[in-house]
Amino acid sequence: MIKVNNIKKSFGEPPIEVLHGISFEIPEKQFVSITGKSGSGKSTLLYSMSTLDHPTSGEVFFDGVEIASMSDKEVHEFRNLKMGFIFQFHYLLPELSALENVLMPARRTGQHTVRYQRGVELLTQFGLSNKLDRLPKQLSGGEQQRVAIARALIQEPKYVFADEPTGNLDSTNGEIVMNLLKTATRDGNTTVIYVTHDPDFAALADKRIVLKDGNLSATEF
Amino acid sequence: MLFLAFRHIFARPKQSLLTLLGVALGTTAFITFAAIMTGFQSFIIDQLVNNDAYVKISAKEKMVTEKDLNESLFKDKIHTFWTTSPSGRQESAKINYPLGWYKKLDNDSRVVAYTPLIGAMVLYIKGGISISGKLQGVDPISQVKVTNIMNYIIAGDYQSLSGGGNKIIIGQGLLGKMGAKLNDSILISVGKADPIPFKVSGVFKTGIMTLDDTFGYAYIRDVQRALSRPSEITDIAIRLTDVSESLGFADEYGEFTDEKVQSWEQSNANILSVFSLQNFIRTFITIAIMIVASFGIYNILNILVNQKRKDIGILRSFGYDAGEIQNLFMIQGLFLGITGGIIGLFFGFVMSLYLSTLRIGGMTDKLMINFSLELYSMGILMAVAASVISSYLPARAAGKLNPIDIVRSGE
Numbered sequence A: 001m002i003k004v005n006n007i008k009k010s011f012g013e014p015p016i017e018v019l020h021g022i023s024f025e026i027p028e029k030q031f032v033s034i035t036g037k038s039g040s041g042k043s044t045l046l047y048s049m050s051t052l053d054h055p056t057s058g059e060v061f062f063d064g065v066e067i068a069s070m071s072d073k074e075v076h077e078f079r080n081l082k083m084g085f086i087f088q089f090h091y092l093l094p095e096l097s098a099l100e101n102v103l104m105p106a107r108r109t110g111q112h113t114v115r116y117q118r119g120v121e122l123l124t125q126f127g128l129s130n131k132l133d134r135l136p137k138q139l140s141g142g143e144q145q146r147v148a149i150a151r152a153l154i155q156e157p158k159y160v161f162a163d164e165p166t167g168n169l170d171s172t173n174g175e176i177v178m179n180l181l182k183t184a185t186r187d188g189n190t191t192v193i194y195v196t197h198d199p200d201f202a203a204l205a206d207k208r209i210v211l212k213d214g215n216l217s218a219t220e221f
Numbered sequence B: 001m002l003f004l005a006f007r008h009i010f011a012r013p014k015q016s017l018l019t020l021l022g023v024a025l026g027t028t029a030f031i032t033f034a035a036i037m038t039g040f041q042s043f044i045i046d047q048l049v050n051n052d053a054y055v056k057i058s059a060k061e062k063m064v065t066e067k068d069l070n071e072s073l074f075k076d077k078i079h080t081f082w083t084t085s086p087s088g089r090q091e092s093a094k095i096n097y098p099l100g101w102y103k104k105l106d107n108d109s110r111v112v113a114y115t116p117l118i119g120a121m122v123l124y125i126k127g128g129i130s131i132s133g134k135l136q137g138v139d140p141i142s143q144v145k146v147t148n149i150m151n152y153i154i155a156g157d158y159q160s161l162s163g164g165g166n167k168i169i170i171g172q173g174l175l176g177k178m179g180a181k182l183n184d185s186i187l188i189s190v191g192k193a194d195p196i197p198f199k200v201s202g203v204f205k206t207g208i209m210t211l212d213d214t215f216g217y218a219y220i221r222d223v224q225r226a227l228s229r230p231s232e233i234t235d236i237a238i239r240l241t242d243v244s245e246s247l248g249f250a251d252e253y254g255e256f257t258d259e260k261v262q263s264w265e266q267s268n269a270n271i272l273s274v275f276s277l278q279n280f281i282r283t284f285i286t287i288a289i290m291i292v293a294s295f296g297i298y299n300i301l302n303i304l305v306n307q308k309r310k311d312i313g314i315l316r317s318f319g320y321d322a323g324e325i326q327n328l329f330m331i332q333g334l335f336l337g338i339t340g341g342i343i344g345l346f347f348g349f350v351m352s353l354y355l356s357t358l359r360i361g362g363m364t365d366k367l368m369i370n371f372s373l374e375l376y377s378m379g380i381l382m383a384v385a386a387s388v389i390s391s392y393l394p395a396r397a398a399g400k401l402n403p404i405d406i407v408r409s410g411e
Ligand SMILES: Nc1ncnc2c1ncn2[C@@H]1O[C@H](COP(=O)(O)OP(=O)(O)OP(=O)(O)O)[C@@H](O)[C@H]1O
Pocket: A011, A012, A018, A036, A037, A038, A039, A040, A041, A042, A043, A044, A045
């Protein structure tokens, strides 16, 4: 469960405030969308609550533990074991095959052999069973994004953060990706929080966070 | 991070190979240079130490003073007055009381052996040819305990000197210049008297031209007689148990005598100073080469870190920390540096082997090449040091990259 308490975020000097004090709670196993106009602060919120960035003020709790109270080492461990990230661009490592990319988070703790089977299963489930050993450049954009999702899910994370995961895909591929994420929430013990511009994809959410000019304009269930 | 580091290296084989070759070339150059120079130097030093002496006590050329004359001429007078003060130099320097030295040396446990010498500048004459050189009167029996001259006799017999009878062992170069050969008779002129005939009973060759082209050894009594200086000696050459004690030994003995006591380092200070200049230049060149090689690694890693910003961002997002990212690049630099270094050692060795077969004139007629383990350890150490230093900055910069900036901007 995630608790966001009155977080504000400013950029630059003099500071310009982009998030003006946002609070909400997300229970376990939720599929959560963040929507809002361009520039409303969606990405900023997502990164500020996910340890990649620090809010200027306010607190974020994961399962009751405040992020700011964790040591650097604990934050990295938490990210490695409990979180998955998906970005608009897939960011696959170009030297590694699809399967090697998927196993890369597990490799940090030497778990890549343990996770191997899960890696193959995820990619098979994502329709890439015959492309395990392909390099990223030998895959289409949609296929690459599916590999990136498999990578985000390899450690069976409790939280997945996705910033416009379908932003670079056509509607067919976009749907495939969203369904995969939705399935992960349903079948795993995972909360997925995703930013999207697409009203159809936003409608898939269990809970919706809507931003307007850096303020929470609505949370809907 | 080893896994990804090697993927990076092998993903761009050309770049990696080129970087590696830079280091390899530097190391090869270092090994080759140093092998020639230090090989030559230690050969020369070995010759200096072992063909001459660890420590040498030499007669000092003394000025004659008023006091000296007063003592010997007017011993019973209380006051003597000179209209013009006497001045001048003793005709030839000699060791004043050799027996005193012998006694002292006999009782010193550091001394392995010592041998008396009498040296003089002479003219070597054969037919119409006369060549100036040095004649050394030696006692062959103790001489061979002090120096390695026996090892360099290429014809005749060193011990043939001991019988007396004006025999001489002569340097190969000098013999050649005179156009003489073994068992020929040559003339030696010591200046004032008529030239005296000596029979060539042996030939030596050390490889050092200054010795081979100018030196002759004869029995000490024959030389004393030729110089009309019966039982005088000019030097005592000493061999110690430990060569590194030479300097201390010389200083200690020099304290309480007028005579000159010099260790091999002191008597060859000029050569050693040339060596230290050589070493300075070599160090300088080596550093320059290594800087160039380091720049190769530094450049390639800097470019790589910039190209890999996205990868760094994504790695950070799934929990790889700053240290791990730094390692990713550090490993690459070290691998290229160390592999390059090892290849460099190999080529340096091959070069050295080749050079050691060449025959080149000079102070020695063949290149003396150093193949010591020390040299090769030094070579690899330098390659490692250069790659650590040159990898560190780019790797640290990579570790410091902020993932959020990369992920946000998409580049
Ligand atoms: N590093 C930064 N420095 C200064 N201003 C920033 C920075 N990052 C974001 N901003 C500003 O913060 C505001 C919110 O940006 P954010 O990226 O969160 O918007 P968004 O809702 O994700 O928009 P989009 O839908 O276009 O991705 C924008 O006005 C943006 O210019």
